Amino acid sequence: MEKIKIPLKCQCSQVQGYVHTKPQDGNNVVCFCDDCQAFAQFLGNPQNVLTENNGTELFQITPNKLKLTQGKNNLACMQLSPKGLKRWYTSCCKTPVANTMNGKIAFNGIIQKFIDFDALDISKQDAIGEVSDYCMSRFAKGELPENSHPKYPLGITIKIFKMILLGYVFKTYRPNEFFSEETGEPVIAPVVLTKEQRDEIMIKVNMLSDED
Ligand SMILES: [Zn+2]
Numbered sequence: 001m002e003k004i005k006i007p008l009k010c011q012c013s014q015v016q017g018y019v020h021t022k023p024q025d026g027n028n029v030v031c032f033c034d035d036c037q038a039f040a041q042f043l044g045n046p047q048n049v050l051t052e053n054n055g056t057e058l059f060q061i062t063p064n065k066l067k068l069t070q071g072k073n074n075l076a077c078m079q080l081s082p083k084g085l086k087r088w089y090t091s092c093c094k095t096p097v098a099n100t101m102n103g104k105i106a107f108n109g110i111i112q113k114f115i116d117f118d119a120l121d122i123s124k125q126d127a128i129g130e131v132s133d134y135c136m137s138r139f140a141k142g143e144l145p146e147n148s149h150p151k152y153p154l155g156i157t158i159k160i161f162k163m164i165l166l167g168y169v170f171k172t173y174r175p176n177e178f179f180s181e182e183t184g185e186p187v188i189a190p191v192v193l194t195k196e197q198r199d200e201i202m203i204k205v206n207m208l209s210d211e212d
């Protein structure tokens with residue numbers, strides 16, 4: 001299959017870019033884990049980010065496929081804890097952007113809310129493929145797809161591992177919109193939640209999962 005350009009845009013359109021990839025080179029997955037839900041809570045409008053099952057729709061790719069073309073100064077970064085994923089969003093309109101590890105790890109989990117599917121002239125499915133895995137469904141609510149997995153299925157774990165390992169060899173962690181090539185540091189210093197802030201958000205996460 002040919003490479004395609006998948007447009008990226010925050011809700012208020014200030015931050016834009018694209019992913020240049022073959023659909024099969026990314027993983028279309030849904031993560032129900034409580035950390036992803038906590039990130040949605042942190043952004044202030046979880047219903048807008050999460051699926052009806054409290055899942056976060058992700059498209060996992062290597063960083064070299066992602067390019068921001070405007071509004072990069074509106075990028076912001078947070079961590080739920082000092083060792084947590086670096087989670088990126090836009091400061092202009094609180095659109096979730098991507099989950100990352102560090103500058104040498106060839107893994108970006110783009111949050112699909114940042115993908116401008118309306119601007120595509122092909123279907124969402126043709127652009128990013130079908131959902132391959134529903135992960136961490138023990139944190140989900142409501143009726144779930146049959147292939148949901150309570151933890152991380154082995155298949156997706158291996159795929160991500162392969163992406164990262166090949167990333168070391170082929171240096172697909174660069175160019176990288178989120179980490180400086182010289183220093184390996186995030187382009188914006190992440191805000192790390194305190195334990196109290198995290199606990200407060202987790203209370204909201206648990207309340208959301210109890211709702212019917
Ligand atoms: Zn915006």
Ligand SMILES: [Zn+2]
Pocket residue numbers: 031032033034035036037136
């Ligand atoms: Zn998650």
